[in-house]
Amino acid sequence: MDHHRADPRRGAHPVLRRHHHWWRTFVGFFLFSGLPQPIDWSLIGAFAATAGSGGMGNLTVTNWVRDKGFGMGKLVGAIPSAVGGHHVALSHVGKVFRAEGDNLARWRDWLRYVHLDQIWIWGLFCFLGMYLNVNLATAIIPHGTDLQGLAAGAYQAHYLRQIWPGFWFLTLFNGFWLLFKTQLGNTDILVRTVTDAVWMARHAEGRERLDIRGLYYGILIAFSLWSVIAIRLASPFQLFKFLANMAGVVLAIAGVQIVRVNRRFLPPALRPALWREIGVLGCSAFYAYFAFYAIRAFFQTLR
DSSP: OOOOSSSSSGGGGGGOOOHHHHHHHHOOOOOOOOOOOOHHHHHHHHHHSSSSSHHHHHHHHHHHHHHTTTTGGTTTTOOOOOSSOOOOOOSSSSOOOOSSSSHHHHHHHHHHHIIIIIIIIIHHHHHHHHHHHHHHHHHSSSSSSOSSSGGGGGGGHHHHTTTTTTHHHHHHHHHHHHHEEEEHOOOHHHHHHHHHHHHHOOOHHHHHTHHHHHHHHHHHHHHHHHHHHHSSSSSSHHHHHHHHHOOOOOOOHHHHHHHHHHHHOHHHHEEESSSHHHHHHHHHHHHHHHHHHHHHHHHTTTO
C-alpha cells in the first residue's frame, strides 16, 4: 500500500500529502540546474527584479520613513494629504546631525532596528512568501503548464477548486486584494519618487511658488490617466515583464548612485562599511546583467 497516496474519499490532493515536496521546493532555491532553451531573458529579468519587492519599492522606503517623522524625518516635513491635511512645509534638502557623542550612540541604535526590520522581518518573510507560493503552485499545477494570457492569475484557483470548491472564490478574492493593495502602493511609490525628484531639482527662484501637494496629486492624476491608455497597449503579462525589467534598470543605476551619494555627503562615521558598499555594487552588476540581456532581446524582436 502506498502510504503517500491520499484517500480519495477524504478529498485531499495526493501531492499535498507528500512531505518531501516541501523539502524539494526549499532545496530548489539553492540549486542551479541550467536554463530552458530558448531563454526568455525578459521573463528572467522580471523575476529577478520583482523577487521580494524590487525596483523603486526598496528605494522609496526612506520616503515613508520621512513622512512618518522617524529619525531626522521629523525635521524636514512631509507630503500632506489632499483632503483634510494640514499645511506641512517640506524641505528641499535633508537635515544632518553632528556625528559625535550621544548622536552616534542613537545612530547605532537606529541601525540595529533597521537590521532587525530588513533582515529578520522583511528578508525572512519575503523568502517565506516566495517559498510558500512556489510550493503551492508546483504542488497543484501540472508541470509545463503555460501560465500566460488573461487567465494567468486564475490557475491556482482553478486547481485548488479540485481540492475544495470554496477555494475558487477565496483564492481569487485573496489574489485580487493583494494585487489591488500592491498596485496602490506601487502607484504611490512611482508618484512619490517623481515628486521628490522634481521638488529637489527645482531652481531656487521657482521653489517658493511650487506647492508640494499640488505637484504630487497632479502627477498622480497624469499617471492614472496614462495607465488607462497603457493597459490597452499589450497583454497584462507583457506589461508586467516590461515594467519589472525597468525596475531592474532602476536598481542597476541606483546601487551606484547610493554609493556615490553616501561617500560624498555622509560623514565618515556614518558611512557603511566597505564590504557593504561592495555588496551594493555587486547588486547593481547583478541587475545590470539581466537588464542588458532583456533590453537586447527586446530590440531583437523589433528586427
